[in-house]
Amino acid sequence: MSYTEEELKKELETKEYEYGFYTDIESETFPIGLNEKVVSAISKKKNEPEWMKTWRLEAYRAWLEMEEPDWANVNYEKPDFQAISYYSAPKNKNQYKSLDEVDPELLETFNKLGISINEQKKLTGVAMDIVVDSVSVATTFRDTLAKKGIIFCSISEAIRDYPDLVKKYIGSIVPARDNYYAALNSAVFSDGSFCYIPKGVKCPMELSTYFRINQAGTGQFERTLLIADEGSYVSYLEGCTAPSRDENQLHAAVVELIAHDNAEIKYSTVQNWFPGNKEGKGGVYNFVTKRGICYNNSKISWTQVETGSAITWKYPSCILKGDNSIGEFYSIAVTNNFQQADTGTKMIHIGKNTRSTIISKGISAGNSQNSYRGLVQVNSRAKNARNFSQCDSLLMGNKCGAHTFPYIEAKNNSAQIEHEATTSKIGEDQIFYCNQRGIETEKAIALIVNGFSKEVLNKLPMEFAVEAQKLLEISLEGSVG
Amino acid sequence: MLTIENLHAVVDGKLILNGIDLDVKAGEIHAIMGPNGSGKSTLSSVIAGNKVYEMTKGNILLNGENINELDAETRAHKGIFISFQYPVEIPGVSVTNFIKTAINASRKAQGLEDMPASEMLKKIRQKAALLDIDTKFLSRSLNEGFSGGEKKRNEIFQMAMLEPKLSILDETDSGLDIDALKIVANGVNRLRNKNNAVILITHYQRLLNYIIPDFVHVINEGKIVKSGTKDLAKELEAKGYDWIKKELN
Numbered sequence: 202m203s204y205t206e207e208e209l210k211k212e213l214e215t216k217e218y219e220y221g222f223y224t225d226i227e228s229e230t231f232p233i234g235l236n237e238k239v240v241s242a243i244s245k246k247k248n249e250p251e252w253m254k255t256w257r258l259e260a261y262r263a264w265l266e267m268e269e270p271d272w273a274n275v276n277y278e279k280p281d282f283q284a285i286s287y288y289s290a291p292k293n294k295n296q297y298k299s300l301d302e303v304d305p306e307l308l309e310t311f312n313k314l315g316i317s318i319n320e321q322k323k324l325t326g327v328a329m330d331i332v333v334d335s336v337s338v339a340t341t342f343r344d345t346l347a348k349k350g351i352i353f354c355s356i357s358e359a360i361r362d363y364p365d366l367v368k369k370y371i372g373s374i375v376p377a378r379d380n381y382y383a384a385l386n387s388a389v390f391s392d393g394s395f396c397y398i399p400k401g402v403k404c405p406m407e408l409s410t411y412f413r414i415n416q417a418g419t420g421q422f423e424r425t426l427l428i429a430d431e432g433s434y435v436s437y438l439e440g441c442t443a444p445s446r447d448e449n450q451l452h453a454a455v456v457e458l459i460a461h462d463n464a465e466i467k468y469s470t471v472q473n474w475f476p477g478n479k480e481g482k483g484g485v486y487n488f489v490t491k492r493g494i495c496y497n498n499s500k501i502s503w504t505q506v507e508t509g510s511a512i513t514w515k516y517p518s519c520i521l522k523g524d525n526s527i528g529e530f531y532s533i534a535v536t537n538n539f540q541q542a543d544t545g546t547k548m549i550h551i552g553k554n555t556r557s558t559i560i561s562k563g564i565s566a567g568n569s570q571n572s573y574r575g576l577v578q579v580n581s582r583a584k585n586a587r588n589f590s591q592c593d594s595l596l597m598g599n600k601c602g603a604h605t606f607p608y609i610e611a612k613n614n615s616a617q618i619e620h621e622a623t624t625s626k627i628g629e630d631q632i633f634y635c636n637q638r639g640i641e642t643e644k645a646i647a648l649i650v651n652g653f654s655k656e657v658l659n660k661l662p663m664e665f666a667v668e669a670q671k672l673l674e675i676s677l678e679g680s681v682g
Numbered sequence: 683m684l685t686i687e688n689l690h691a692v693v694d695g696k697l698i699l700n701g702i703d704l705d706v707k708a709g710e711i712h713a714i715m716g717p718n719g720s721g722k723s724t725l726s727s728v729i730a731g732n733k734v735y736e737m738t739k740g741n742i743l744l745n746g747e748n749i750n751e752l753d754a755e756t757r758a759h760k761g762i763f764i765s766f767q768y769p770v771e772i773p774g775v776s777v778t779n780f781i782k783t784a785i786n787a788s789r790k791a792q793g794l795e796d797m798p799a800s801e802m803l804k805k806i807r808q809k810a811a812l813l814d815i816d817t818k819f820l821s822r823s824l825n826e827g828f829s830g831g832e833k834k835r836n837e838i839f840q841m842a843m844l845e846p847k848l849s850i851l852d853e854t855d856s857g858l859d860i861d862a863l864k865i866v867a868n869g870v871n872r873l874r875n876k877n878n879a880v881i882l883i884t885h886y887q888r889l890l891n892y893i894i895p896d897f898v899h900v901i902n903e904g905k906i907v908k909s910g911t912k913d914l915a916k917e918l919e920a921k922g923y924d925w926i927k928k929e930l931n
Contacts, residue, residue, distance in 0.1 A: 625773075629734075634770045637730050638784035638840065639758035639791065648783055652774030652823070 231288040237261060240388050243288050247357050250364060260377035260387030267381045273543040274572040274604055277512050280451050280486060287389045287422070345405070352397040353408055356424050359395035366397055370428055374457040374492050374520070382453040382488040382514075386422045390455070393424035398433040398464075407662050409438040423454040429464035429499075438665050440471040450475070450485045452510075458493030458501055462523065465500045466493065469661050470517075471669050473676075474509035481539025481568070484511025491515065497523035497552070504660045506669040507534040507544060508676040516574065518547035521555035521583075528557040531657040533669075535650075535676045536569030536601070545575035545606075550586035550616070559590040562654045565601035566677055572604040579616040586616045594624040595653050597646075597677070625653075647674045683708045683879045684729070684848055689740035691728045691904075698724045698735070700904035706848070709876040713890055713915060714883045716901035717923040722883045723767060725901070726850045730764045731757045744848070759791040761847030765837040765854050772824040777836060778806060780824045781843050788844065809842040813869045830857030838869045845873075850881045855889035867892030887919035900926055 231239065240261045244254035269279055346353050352363060359367050377387035398404055429435050452474060460466050468491075477484025487510035493501040503517040519528025530546035548557035557577065565571040571594070579586045594603035605622055627649055635645035650673050651658065658666050684706040691699040698721050706712050716722050728735050729742060731754035742749050749757055772780065786796045797805075810817060813835055825833055834854055841849050851870070855863055870893050874880065882893060890898075890912060898915045900908040902923075907930055908914065918926070 628770065631770045631772060633732055633754065634766065634772075635784075636754035637758055637762075637764050637766075638780075638844070639755050639788040640784055641755050641787065644783065644787065648775055648780070649772055652772055655774035 231286045233286045234283045235261075235285070235287055235389065239287055243389055243391070246288060247360070249357075249360055252364075252368060253360055256372070256377070257388050260384050261389075263378045264381065264384035264388055267378075267384055269381050273514050273574070274570065274606070275512050275514065275541040275543050277486065277541070282385070285451060288391060349402050349405065350399040351402060351404055352395065354395055356390070356393040356395045356426060359426070363395070363397070366428065367395065367426065370426055370457065370459055371424075372457075374459065374494050375455050375490050380490060383455050383490040386424060386453045386455045386490070390422045390424035393426075393454070395425075396427045396435065396437065398429045398435045400430045401432045402430075403433065404435040407436045407438050407665075409440070421450070421452045421454075423452075425454070425456040427457070427466060427468070428459045429461060429466050431461045432463040433461075434465045436467040436469070436662060438469045438471075438662060440473070440665070440668065451488070452485050453488045454490070456489070456491040456517075458491075460493060460495045460499035460501050460526075462497045463499060464496075465502075467502045467662075468493070468504070468517070469665055470503075470505040470507075471661075471665060471672060472505065472507045472509055472513075473672050475511075476509045476540045476676075477511040477538065479538045479567075481511070484540070485509065486512045487515060488512075489515040491517035492520065492547075493518070493528075494520045495523055495526035495528060495552075495555075498525045499523055500527040500529070502527075502529040502531070502660070503546065504531040504657065505533070505544075506657070506661070506672060507532070507542060508672045510542070511540060513540075513542040513544050515544045516546055518549070519557065520549045520551065521557065521586075522551045523555075524552040525554045526552055527555070530557075530559045530561070530575075531660045532560070533562045533564070533654045533657045533673070534571055534573075535564045535673060536566070536571040537676055538567040538569060540567075540569040542570070543572040543574055545573045547576040548578070548588060550577075550579040550583040550588070553582070553584045553586075555583055555586050557586075557588045559588070559592075560656055561590075561592045562657055563592070563594045563603050564597070564650055564653065564673075564677070565594065565603050566597040568600045570602045570604070572606060574606040574608075576608040576610070577618055578609075579611040579613050579618070581612040583613050584615050586611075586613065588616075588618045590618075590620045592620075592622045593653065594622075595650070596624065596626045643674075646677055650674075650677060683710075683745060684881075685741075685743040685746075686729075687741045687743070689725075689728065689742065690738045691724060691735045692738050693724070693735050697738075698904055699728065702740070702901075702904070702906055704899065704906065706879045706881060708847075708879055710897065711874070711880045711882065711893060711895045713895035713898045713912075714881060714901055714906075715885065715887075715898060715915060715918060718885065720901045721904040722885075722901055723852055724904075726764055726852045726881070726883055729757075729850060730754055730762060755787070756791070759788050763841050763844055763846030763849045765834070765841060765849065765851040767853040767856065769825050769833045769837055771826045771828075773826050775824050776821050777824055777839070778820045781806070781840055784840070785843060805843065809839060812842060812872060813839050814865050815839055831859060831862035834858055834866055835862065835869075838866050842869065842873055846878065848879050848881070849873075850883065852883045853885065854882070855884055855886065863889065864892060887915045890915045902926060902930065 237258060240257050241254060244257055375383050377384055396408060427437060458466050458468060474485035474487055495501050501519050507513055517530060521528050528548050534542045534544050536542050546559055559575055561573045563571040563573055573592045577588045592605050596603055603624055607620055609618055611618060631649055632642055632645050651670055658669060661669055686702050686704040689699050689702040702725060714722055724735060728737060731752060737750060744760055782802055789797060815835060854866060882889060882895060895912055898910050898912060899906045908926060
């Protein structure tokens with residue numbers, strides 16, 4: 202055929218991380234190591250109230266007694282938690298009123314990423330709370346949002362300015378003791394985003410945050426808390442890219458979503474952490490806990506495009522507590538070279554007439570391993586619960602793996618649960634067919650992968666879908682993108 | 683338009699084409715017939731530049747240019763089109779999206795901008811009408827769940843859209859009922875002009891009742907063993923391929 206499997210493999214291997222660069226912004230970094238003093242120091246650095254410090258310390262003590270989980274289908278050298286610095290902030294911590302005040306080198310970084318704040322501001326109307334390393338450096342559109350009573354700020358600011366809200370909700374969905382990484386995050390989280398949508402308010406714009414890891418050897422522990430009060434609506438976008446590194450970087454984020462009665466939250470992620478080089482060296486460890494709770498008639502929809510990280514451990518979940526509530530999970534996970542992903546979702550049906558949909562698309566290339574792990578749990582009082590799950594895997598070459606681990610626990614006999622799964626391979630005949638129509642191989646692969654992922658890409662907000670398609674292309678190919 | 687000289691091709695160490703000579707001029711229709719396994723489909727694959735087949739000897743010239751070393755997409759950009767016997771499925775990619783991508787890929791190779799959306803849409807509607815294609819069909823995933831007839835009609839639709847110089851129709855009649863065959867043949871006839879050429883690869887004479895060839899070639903064991911006019915096809919239909927084999931012996 203016009204393009205042999207050997208050539209395909211070679212081409213995939215030569216793909217370099219497009220966003221591999223490093224910004225030399227003056228940073229203030231803590232010495233490495235973790236103990237109660239460090240936890241207290243983080244809290245102090247951020248001028249947190251006493252209750253927050255206590256909460257962190259309790260989480261830290263809980264973490265000490267926990268063990269790093271090893272049930273996921275991933276292999277890696279366990280991080281040395283004493284070799285990590287737990288705080289790194291750009292030295293210039295002023296909040297900027299205009300872009301002119303922002304470090305030009307930082308702006309240059311954004312330009313390289315193609316996410317110039319300027320353009321974003323003007324063209325897309327997206328308000329962004331940009332997090333570089335650990336501290337927010339630029340926030341836009343806050344005034345527009347404030348007029349509607351919407352709070353969108355960094356979690357540090359929220360702890361300072363809206364302590365009652367934070368105190369009420371933080372750790373309510375993902376308790377500090379929930380799991381090893383959540384406990385670690387609770388103890389040392391550096392920054393993150395906070396969002397509150399008041400009753401009956403429909404957020405007039407997509408809320409967006411870009412995260413990046415920027416300081417060598419600094420773990421990043423983001424904390425996101427999003428509350429949609431009764432009858433409100435919000436669409437939240439989160440995207441990230443990270444510079445190349447030789448050493449592994451740990452990323453353990455926690456995201457908590459609360460959808461009150463009749464509220465709807467759409468949470469979209471495009472994740473492109475540094476995946477390591479083609480020998481499997483370096484890359485980000487991404488151990489994330491994301492969970493949302495749905496009260497009566499509410500809806501949470503998770504959409505994720507995962508193309509980066511050396512190791513991904515991530516299960517955005519929905520607790521369908523309220524009657525008639527809806528949980529959705531749409532996922533594309535791409536692994537290439539030596540990447541390993543173990544990702545999926547948990548749908549916990551508690552209320553009556555609750556519904557959940559799971560669409561998972563896994564794409565594996567190179568020597569990578571891509572696992573879907575999902576739980577559909579129907580509790581005894583969840584009458585007429587329904588779930589539909591579809592897990593599709595696409596393989597490229599013959600050295601990668603695709604795995605599916607669906608768990609179903611139904612304790613109510615009125616439940617209707619459907620599970621479909623397919624596995625396919627990009628065929629040389631498909632590529633030749635495209636070649637014969639004048640479509641070159643790289644473009645052909647992009648076309649096939651985009652077609653495979655279409656149901657999920659369609660769920661992303663328009664401006665994000667374009668970026669996601671671009672990421673799919675550069676994740677799998679030599680020079681397309 | 684197309685000149686093939688002493689073409690030899692091998693797959694998995696097995697010699698499939700054993701010295702093919704063929705000359706196709708603009709405006710002509712050639713039919714290539716032959717028993718199963720004679721090398722008919724291999725010939726179309728080799729002309730298209732499928733690397734599974736190794737060309738061991740000979741030349742392929744397109745409008746005087748030697749294309750031996752060109753890859754498949756470049757050959758396509760130069761105007762070679764294959765209507766495949768077994769078109770592949772590409773789930774999630776609509777017929778429209780696929781043809782749009784193909785057209786713009788060829789335009790890019792020629793240094794042209796993407797075709798404007800309005801022009802594309804107009805062209806799609808026009809060519810769909812030519813082949814009796816429902817516009818709903820165009821938003822379906824490429825070849826996924828298509829009937830045999832739909833697949834072949836979709837191939838001819840792509841041919842109509844791409845306006846190739848040389849079209850090779852590989853067993854386009856197989857899997858078609860008589861109505862679909864008429865529509866496809868009608869389409870091919872209407873797309874025909876003095877600047878393009880068509881090679882029909884077929885096992886049966888049936889298609890040649892609807893698309894009248896200027897020349898008929900019989901291929902056996904990787905070689906063209908007999909050439910003639912459309913009457914040769916009728917003779918073959920009446921006497922069978924064994925007649926040719928016997929005659930050769």
